[in-house]
Each structure stands twice: as structure tokens, then as C-alpha cells.
Amino acid sequence: MSFADFKSKRQSKSSKSYVSALSGPVASVPTQSSPQASTSAVRNDTVMDTDGLYPQLPSLLEIRKTVHSGRGLWTRQHVKYGSVILSIDAHVVVLSNQHLDSHCSSCAKAASTSPSMRCSGCGTLRYCNSGCQKADWSLHKHECKALKRWAETAPSAALGVPNDAVRCLGRILWQMKSNGLNSGWSKEIQTMQSHKVSLQHSASVETHTHLAHSVVRYLGLTAPSDLEEYGILSTGDLVNMISRFITNAIALTSPSLTPIGAIVSPLAALTNHSCLPNAIVVFPRGGKTKMKESVMDVIALRDIAAGEEVLMTYVDTTLPKAQRQQVLTETYNFTCQCPLCKQSATVVDPREAVLCPKSCGGICPLPTEDNQVSRCSACKAAISDPDAVIDAARVGQEALDKATHLQSSDADKAKHLTTNIIPILVSAGLPPSSHPLLALLKLHQSLLLASFSDQISQNLLDESIRAAAKHVAGLSAILDPGHPVRGVALAELGKLLAVDEPSPSPSSSSRQTASFPPSGPTRLKLAYETLLKGREELLIGFGRENEGGEVGREVRENIVALEKELGVWTTGIRNALEDGAVRRSGKT
Ligand SMILES: C[S@@+](CC[C@H](N)C(=O)[O-])C[C@H]1O[C@@H](n2cnc3c(N)ncnc32)[C@H](O)[C@@H]1O
Numbered sequence: 001m002s003f004a005d006f007k008s009k010r011q012s013k014s015s016k017s018y019v020s021a022l023s024g025p026v027a028s029v030p031t032q033s034s035p036q037a038s039t040s041a042v043r044n045d046t047v048m049d050t051d052g053l054y055p056q057l058p059s060l061l062e063i064r065k066t067v068h069s070g071r072g073l074w075t076r077q078h079v080k081y082g083s084v085i086l087s088i089d090a091h092v093v094v095l096s097n098q099h100l101d102s103h104c105s106s107c108a109k110a111a112s113t114s115p116s117m118r119c120s121g122c123g124t125l126r127y128c129n130s131g132c133q134k135a136d137w138s139l140h141k142h143e144c145k146a147l148k149r150w151a152e153t154a155p156s157a158a159l160g161v162p163n164d165a166v167r168c169l170g171r172i173l174w175q176m177k178s179n180g181l182n183s184g185w186s187k188e189i190q191t192m193q194s195h196k197v198s199l200q201h202s203a204s205v206e207t208h209t210h211l212a213h214s215v216v217r218y219l220g221l222t223a224p225s226d227l228e229e230y231g232i233l234s235t236g237d238l239v240n241m242i243s244r245f246i247t248n249a250i251a252l253t254s255p256s257l258t259p260i261g262a263i264v265s266p267l268a269a270l271t272n273h274s275c276l277p278n279a280i281v282v283f284p285r286g287g288k289t290k291m292k293e294s295v296m297d298v299i300a301l302r303d304i305a306a307g308e309e310v311l312m313t314y315v316d317t318t319l320p321k322a323q324r325q326q327v328l329t330e331t332y333n334f335t336c337q338c339p340l341c342k343q344s345a346t347v348v349d350p351r352e353a354v355l356c357p358k359s360c361g362g363i364c365p366l367p368t369e370d371n372q373v374s375r376c377s378a379c380k381a382a383i384s385d386p387d388a389v390i391d392a393a394r395v396g397q398e399a400l401d402k403a404t405h406l407q408s409s410d411a412d413k414a415k416h417l418t419t420n421i422i423p424i425l426v427s428a429g430l431p432p433s434s435h436p437l438l439a440l441l442k443l444h445q446s447l448l449l450a451s452f453s454d455q456i457s458q459n460l461l462d463e464s465i466r467a468a469a470k471h472v473a474g475l476s477a478i479l480d481p482g483h484p485v486r487g488v489a490l491a492e493l494g495k496l497l498a499v500d501e502p503s504p505s506p507s508s509s510s511r512q513t514a515s516f517p518p519s520g521p522t523r524l525k526l527a528y529e530t531l532l533k534g535r536e537e538l539l540i541g542f543g544r545e546n547e548g549g550e551v552g553r554e555v556r557e558n559i560v561a562l563e564k565e566l567g568v569w570t571t572g573i574r575n576a577l578e579d580g581a582v583r584r585s586g587k588t
Contacts, residue, residue: 045074053188054267056088061310063270069334070193072272072309079304081482082540085279086298090263091185092175093252094168097161098408099260100124105140106132108252108260108283122147124161142174143167146218153217164262166214169245172264173219173230181231188266194243195333196236204246204330211242247332250296255285255542255550257488268296274311274338275324278304281312282484284542284549299543301482311338318478320352320435348377350433350477354389357381363431366393383429392428396421396436403443411447418444422467432474441471445492458503461496465517468493484541487548490534491555497527498562521566528562531555 045064048071050057057063064074079085095103102111105125119125119133121144127133133140151160162170176186199205215238221227224235232238248269252261268281279298304310314332315324321341328336343349353363354374362378365371367386374383383389399421406414418440430437445467448460472489479486497517504519517523535548535555542549547556 053184055184056267058086060085069272071270073270074309075304075306077306079300081300081302082544083300084297084543084545085300085310086268087295088265088267089295090265091189092168092171092264093261094164094171095261096164100161101126103260104128104132106136110254119144138178139171139174143170146170146220149220150218162214162218165211165245166218168249168262168264169211169215169242170218172245177230186231189244192244192248192266192269194240195247196240196243198333199239199243208239208242212238250281253283255283257485263296265296268298271298271310271312273314273328273332273336275313275315275317275336275340276338277311277313278302279310279312280484280541282542282549284546297543297546299541301480301540318351318435318438321349350431351435353431353434354383354429355431357383357429366434389428392425392430393436396425396440400436400440400443407443407447411450415447415451418447431477432470433477438471438474441467441474445471456502458501461499461502462517465493465496468496469516482537482540484538487534487537487541488551490530490537491551494527494531494534494555495558497523497530498558524562524566528559528566531559531562535559
């Protein structure tokens with residue numbers, strides 16, 4: 001697994017009627033700052049002097065240190081939801097191996113929007129044009145030699161390029177050497193949090209050791225003293241640097257939130273974690289200043305009061321508590337105390353829930369081996385066969401792991417798995433917000449989309465829409481309105497609903513077995529409403545001043561096109577009705 005995948009897995013997101021879940025009014029965005037976010041109800045924090053570091057720190061923010069979570073970013077004034085709190089160019093950016101061919105290694109733009117040229121030296125990195133290549137050369141000149149050396153000694157072609165973590169550490173070390181170890185740039189890197197001291201008790205010792213060996217090989221070092229020019233005087237220093245990277249690297253995502261690599265930004269990395277974050281890191285792309293994918297923004301997901309801590313998430317918040325906690329302990333070395341993790345056991349978390357067996361609209365906690373008794377939180381009806389639910393969830397997790405593994409090597413097999421397992425979880429009573437159903441729906445949707453060809457069938461399109469709608473319904477039960485993951489999911493659903501129907505006959509087989517999705521003008525109207533809702537959420541999640549990022553701007557164009565199309569439909573229907581009325585009255 002690449003480091004980008006590793007990180008994105010950690011980040012990175014009920015209604016029985018999906019139609020009604022989507023066609024209601026746009027959920028209002030909470031405008032009150034959340035009391036959960038502040039960890040300084042009693043001031044136990046110290047405002048820190050930046051010592052000339054972090055020149056990009058805006059006056060809106062200050063760095064404070066607490067006993068509980070070390071340094072963090074705090075607001076000095078009220079911040080409105082959807083505002084850009086911080087906009088920065090990362091210190092170091094690398095693409096994950098599977099994106100090296102499809103994206104520019106300088107600006108990280110996808111090759112589909114720009115023809116790319118390959119570096120003739122290493123034959124590994126691609127660029128949009130010579131401008132991008134020149135901009136990257138000061139770092140790539142070291143990397144180019146290292147990549148060639150690595151490929152020459154690799155045991156197989158498949159291992160001919162080191163993973164993104166090794167390449168990112170290489171870039172950090174070359175840049176530190178070139179900028180000088182006493183430069184602000186290098187000091188910011190050196191002061192990033194490391195967990196070297198607690199490593200010996202941690203499950204990630206192996207990852208650190210493996211990375212250390214790989215970095216030494218990548219840099220072409222022959223003696224420990226060779227590391228001194230990088231400011232690394234001992235093995236301990238090297239482990240420290242690796243721990244800093246693992247603790248602070250952030251997944252680089254495309255404008256539609258697909259993980260494509262890793263970045264290191266010491267300033268953004270000062271943000272501490274909550275599983276109920278009030279902020280998020282996005283790479284919105286666009287505008288005059290954000291043409292590089294690697295320009296990152298930290299966006300306020302809800303109003304943040306003056307003097308409140310800015311908190312983002314380090315894990316995928318669609319995961320159940322135990323899985324989130326495991327990652328936070330193993331990778332970040334702390335136990336999360338956020339309100340979601342400390343939620344009373346009497347509150348049912350939609351991530352770990354089963355629908356009420358009496359269909360009263362309530363949910364029951366997902367039964368476990370240790371706690372098989374599960375009752376609906378609303379009507380108290382008990383689940384009659386908890387073992388069946390436990391089994392379904394277990395089989396679902398196994399299928400998810402297998403399908404995720406297979407998706408790039410054998411997409412058909414992966415799709416077969418998701419197609420078969422999803423109905424089992426649904427019939428066991430899992431709502432779309434529940435793990436692993438939500439993750440399976442997302443994967444199923446992407447596998448269906450990947451199988452679209454020029455000749456798309458009505459059934460395939462309708463099945464994709466149903467998967468996308470269930471995915472949106474699941475996310476909506478978990479994530480706050482305005483979360484960019486929700487915005488992107490709504491945009492995808494709206495786009496699918498707006499696709500021309502290949503055979504829109506109301507008597508087609510899919511129509512008889514399911515009332516969703518509708519056909520004709522009703523479908524277009526639903527597409528329009530979904531896109532409007534998506535745009536509203538994207539404007540928050542990617543920042544209002546970014547116009548909702550690249551996806552938000554695309555959605556706006558789709559909305560304009562649909563308005564025209566719906567206008568034609570409305571006129572056509574009105575004309576048809578008027579014609580009928582004229583005929584009935586005997587006029588010609
Ligand atoms: C990316 S760094 C954040 C900045 C860090 N606090 C510092 O002083 O540089 C991640 C580390 O901060 C600490 N941290 C972040 N969020 C935390 C939380 N909610 N509770 C406790 N520690 C936290 C953990 O040590 C974690 O490994």
C-alpha cells in the first residue's frame with residue numbers, strides 16, 4: 001500500500017427513501033460554534049512565539065500549546081463556516097506511484113487536462129510542459145540520479161520506483177541541505193512533532209525501520225557519516241525524521257478528493273485532531289492563485305468562535321470508533337477524547353447501527369459478540385437474530401478488504417463481489433451509514449462508473465444512480481452539511497441523474513422493479529435539485545471564495561445546462577397540453 005493510500009484510509013467520510021432524503025430542503029448548516037471543539041474551556045494553554053518561523057501564519061490564527069495535545073492552531077477572531085482559514089503552498093509534494101504517469105510531478109495536475117512529457121533522465125516523472133519541469137528541477141536533479149540508481153538495483157521492474165514515503169523523505173532532505181539546516185524552512189521541518197521516544201512500544205517500529213533502510217539506499221549513502229550533511233548525526237536522528245514525516249504528512253487529494261500523493265506542510269500540520277472536526281484540508285484548485293493542485297486550503301466547516309481551537313481529522317470519520325482509535329493510537333500515538341469518541345454508550349452511532357426490526361424509523365446498536373442484546377433507540381424492539389447481523393457485518397468487512405485489493409488488478413471480480421455482498425448487508429438491516437456497507441457502496445459506485453463505456457445501458461446507469469443515492473444517504477447521516485465529501489458525492493449523483501437515458505421507457509424492467517430512479521423530466525428535476533444541493537455544500541467544503549473548488553465550478557455549469565434543458569421540457573409539456581386542449585375543443 002502506498003503512503004497516500006495509507007494516509008487517505010485514515011482520513012479522507014437513514015433513510016429508507018433515497019428520493020425523499022435528497023429532494024428535501026438543503027439541510028441548514030450549524031452556525032453556532034461547537035463547544036466540543038474547544039479544549040481550553042479552562043485556559044491551560046500558552047500562546048507561543050513563532051520565533052520567526054511560519055511566515056504564512058495569518059493574523060487570524062495563533063499557535064498555542066496545551067499539555068493535552070501539544071502545539072495547535074487557535075483562532076483570534078470569529079471565523080464563518082465556508083471561509084478559508086489558511087491557504088498555503090506545501091513544503092514538499094510527491095505523487096503516489098500509481099499517479100506518477102497520470103499527473104504532473106510539479107503542479108500535480110491530471111494529465112487528462114494537460115499533455116505530459118517524461119523526464120528523459122530517470123524516465124519516471126512526468127510534467128505538463130517544460131515550464132513545470134524547470135520549476136521542479138532544483139529538487140528533481142538529485143531525485144533523478146537517485147531514481148536511476150534505485151531502478152538499477154531493484155530486484156524486479158515492479159519494484160523499480162521507491163514508494164511515495166521514501167521519495168517524500170528524499171525531497172525533504174535534499175531541500176533541507178540546499179536551503180541550509182539553519183534556514184526557517186529546515187527549522188520548521190525539524191520542529192514537527194516526532195514520536196520516536198514512544199516508538200519502541202508501538203506497532204509501527206517495523207514501518208520506521210523499513211523506511212530508514214530504504215531512505216539510506218535511495219540517497220545512495222555508504223556510511224552513517226554521509227547523513228551529516230542532511231543534519232542527521234545518528235540513527236536516532238534518522239528515526240526522528242521518519243517519525244516526523246509519518247506523524248505530519250497529509251494526503252494530497254485531487255479536486256474531487258481522490259488521494260493522489262502526500263504533502264508536508266509544517267504549518268498545516270500544527271492542526272490537531274478531532275473525529276468531529278471544525279475544519280478540513282482541501283486542494284480546491286482554480287482561481288488566479290491556485291492553479292497548482294498542491295496549494296492547500298484549510299476551510300472552516302462550521303462557525304469557529306474567537307479563541308477556539310481549529311481541529312481537523314487525521315482519520316476517515318465514516319469508520320467506527322474502534323477502527324478510528326486504532327489508527328490514532330498506532331500512527332499518531334494518542335487516544336482521542338473528542339465528543340464522538342466519548343459519546344455515551346446509550347447514543348446509537350449510525351456508523352455502527354442496524355435499522356429497527358419493526359421499521360419504526362429508529363436504529364439499534366450493531367450487536368457484537370460481547371453484547372448481543374440490541375434494541376431500537378426509539379421503540380425498544382429487540383433484534384431477533386443478532387448472530388445473523390454479526391455474521392453479515394463480518395462477511396461484509398472481508399468482502400470489502402478483498403474487493404479493495406482486487407479493484408485495480410481485477411475490477412470485474414471486485415464488482416461481482418460488491419454486487420453480491422451489498423444486498424446481504426441490506427437484508428440484514430444495515431443502514432447505508434453503517435460500516436462496512438457505506439464503504440462497499442462507495443466502492444461499488446466507483447467500479448460501476450469505471451465500467452461505463454460509450455454504449456452505456458439503462459440498467460447500468462440506473463444501478464449506478466441507486467448506489468450513488470445510497471452512498472449520499474449514508475454520508476448524510478454521518479457528516480455535517482457542507483462537508484466536502486458530501487458535496488462531491490451529491491455532485492456525482494446529480495451528474496449521473498443528468499446523463500441522457502439510453503432507453504427511458506417507463507415500462508423498462510428496471511422501472512417495474514424499482515421506483516428509483518425516476519425517468520424523463522422527473523429525473524431531470526431531481527438531477528437539478530441534487531446539483532443545487534451539492535453546490536451549496538461544495539461552496540462550504542471547498543470554500544466560498546474558491547467557488548466550491550473545481551468540482552463546484554463544474555456543478556455550476558451543469559446546473560446552467562440543466563436549467564436550459566428543463567426549460568425546453570417545460571415548454572414542450574406545456575405545448576403538448578395546449579395542443580390537447582385545442583384538439584378537445586375541436587379547434588385546429
Ligand atoms: C500533526 S501533529 C499536530 C501538531 C502537534 N500537536 C505539535 O505539537 O506539533 C499530530 C500530533 O499531535 C498530537 N495530537 C493531535 N491531536 C491530538 C488530540 N486530539 N489529542 C491528543 N494529542 C493530539 C499527537 O501527538 C499527534 O501525533
